[in-house]
Amino acid sequence: MVRSMNPGHWILILFIFISSQSSCFARAATTYFQLKVYHFQTTDQEEVIDRFLEKAYLPAMHKLGFKEIGVFKPIDNKDKADKLVYVFSSSPNLEKYASLDVDILKDKRYLESGKEYLDAAHNHPPYARIETILMKAFDGMPLLSLPKLSTDKSERVYELRSYEGPTEKLAANKISMFNNGEIDIFKKLNFNAVFYGQVIAGSTMPNLIYLTTFENMTEREAHWKAFGPLYKPMAELPQYQNNVSKNVTILCRPTDYSDI
Template identity: 50%
Template sequence: MFGSATLTAKERQFYQIKIYHLKTKAQETLVDNYLEKTYLPALHHAGIKQAGVFKPVTADTAEIRIYVLIPFQSLEQFANLDKTLQADKSFQTNGKDYTDAAWNNIPYTRIESILLQAFPGMPVLEAPALKAPKNERVYELRSYESPSEKYHVNKVKMFNTGDEIGIFRNLNFNAVFYASVISGPRMPNLMYMTTFNNKEDRDEHWKAFSADPKWKTLSAMEEYSHNVSKSEILFLRPTDYSDL
């Protein structure tokens, strides 16, 4: 089974971020039940033991969103996931309110998908080592868009060769992943997720990052200038049933 494969040191995981766009609380309840009782257990059966489910800390007044983060050992495992799930008898029998929903009573508006590949500097997903209960935590998902493919490669180099990842690690940012988007709506871009016990903890960490001598030196290097044209920050919180 693909999910039980072991990565070598040089291999990097792939990640899918699925974003459920919803309109009503009834849809949210239905999708939550499906993810908790059907989808995540099926992922576990397929050998994917650490999938994350998150919601924005501040609710959007226009729509409801649920974010699902799934790690894969290979693109083949990603491509075969639907086939693997369809072969799971429990998956077939559970969650019929979701899977068999009528065309005029669907459980979501749309599902958005982003596919990423992990950076060499952190080739596999890591579960955060936090002490706070999940309902207090803050997970920060960042997206850095670059002006062109060349600048994107340069920003990725800054994280890896320039060791921006190392600065985050030394300051205990509890990163879950760093990755390049290989298919998504805002390319070229990279995304990464750092985690904190609460908002105050998050602010203290970023204050320390801004003051860090290594970051000041790295960010002042001419070779890494102008490699981010737009950044987006999203504050998320894990659901009670999230693995992460």
């Protein structure tokens, strides 16, 4: 004999199902970011890196589901002995980064197109070193935002900032400051932020990194001038004191082949 289920049981099951779906959605509603940093010294190395990224790496990453890949270089690269190329990507799934090194090698086009870089001789490497920084998006902006800019890429200014905290607790306090008002100021003034990320693996932890973008240097300066008066009342609040021990600011321009 089949017993009919109590209506209350159906309600309970429905509630558990909806709760589980909501929980899964909540867990998925964030983004992980990777900032891959190439260190190099010579023009030859830079050209090899550029050809590899444009012809092999970006197409392979797109095929693996990484939609928007940003490639940008510090404006003052020419004046530095240690020159840099930043490669930015994002994914809602951290596991995609864990398996990336294995998955990308399954792409035959990648292996062929990137042969110059991938098979470089030990005494003629295309870079000095590579570092990788992994981040998790802030609650205040959990998804990547593409900049809305109209100028030529050669004129744009991308401002990459890293705020190092004295301790983990104070670094978390600075992130709270972003989530509870600072991001809103950036939005109000149209700083065209691409991401705000808490560093979960990197060389200068604890720290956060974010990227804002501007049409040109003049616009960048005007935006920061407008930012000060709106930010000052928040910066003076007692609960937000001494939460940044070092501010590293790098002004960059995107490459012609950058998605962002």
